[in-house]
Amino acid sequence: AQKVTQAQTEISVVEKEDVTLDCVYETRDTTYYLFWYKQPPSGELVFLIRRNSFDEQNEISGRYSWNFQKSTSSFNLTITASQVVDSAVYFCALSESGRDDKIIFGKGTRLHILP
Amino acid sequence: ETGVTQTPRHLVMGMTNKKSLKCEQHLGHNAMYWYKQSAKKPLELMFVYNFKEQTENNSVPSRFSPECPNSSHLFLHLHTLQPEDSALYLCASRPGLVPGYEQYFGPGTRLTVT
Numbered sequence: 029a030q031k032v033t034q035a036q037t038e039i040s041v042v043e044k045e046d047v048t049l050d051c052v053y054e055t056r057d058t059t060y061y062l063f064w065y066k067q068p069p070s071g072e073l074v075f076l077i078r079r080n081s082f083d084e085q086n087e088i089s090g091r092y093s094w095n096f097q098k099s100t101s102s103f104n105l106t107i108t109a110s111q112v113v114d115s116a117v118y119f120c121a122l123s124e125s126g127r128d129d130k131i132i133f134g135k136g137t138r139l140h141i142l143p
Numbered sequence: 144e145t146g147v148t149q150t151p152r153h154l155v156m157g158m159t160n161k162k163s164l165k166c167e168q169h170l171g172h173n174a175m176y177w178y179k180q181s182a183k184k185p186l187e188l189m190f191v192y193n194f195k196e197q198t199e200n201n202s203v204p205s206r207f208s209p210e211c212p213n214s215s216h217l218f219l220h221l222h223t224l225q226p227e228d229s230a231l232y233l234c235a236s237r238p239g240l241v242p243g244y245e246q247y248f249g250p251g252t253r254l255t256v257t
Binding site: 059060061063065070071072073074075078080117119123125129130131133135136 | 174185186188191193198199231233235237239242243244245246247248249250251253
């Protein structure tokens with residue numbers, strides 16, 4: 029069965045610190061897709077990144093970077109030099125090949141960036 | 144308008160009322176979703192429509208009734224709700240049958256049942 033675990037319920041860091049949000053997934057498929065979304069206080073989920081199971085290259089986009097490790101079934105998000113605007117709930121999600129219409133979300137990590 | 148829109152943004156209704164939530168996507172997608180987000184259960188998938196056909200009903204009570212008249216519009220009809228149905232209701236869309244494509248979300252409707 030597919031499952032996404034975000035063990036960190038809530039994290040608080042001081043502005044300008046780096047922070048890593050953990051995501052561990054479970055799937056029996058060899059082809060699958062992983063996602064990160066950000067939900068600011070306004071409520072709308074904003075898509076951040078998609079990664080397929082065959083592409084283990086880490087990626088950097090601005091202050092966001094992603095570390096995908098199939099060996100540990102993890103897809104972690106790191107925010108460098110955090111800013112108050114990064115305060116949000118971050119969701120990790122998984123989609124399996126063959127169930128392309130369904131995305132399973134983790135429970136989210138609430139990130140507080142303190143000024 | 145672009146993206147995914149939802150109306151109303153806020154709704155307060157009594158337990159005996161009937162109301163509807165509307166979602167519209169301007170992205171040319173063919174799959175649409177309803178999610179319920181509450182403090183107790185973040186992001187519960189409720190319904191999935193693919194090319195106007197319902198492909199998922201996640202054991203949702205019959206007091207929630209979805210309708211998808213075309214690939215751009217999705218409704219959630221509400222009647223005789225309970226206070227525990229108070230939540231943020233999110234609509235999302237994605238291209239149908241495209242492997243691994245992300246969903247795009249609307250801003251949500253904050254529902255309060257009194």
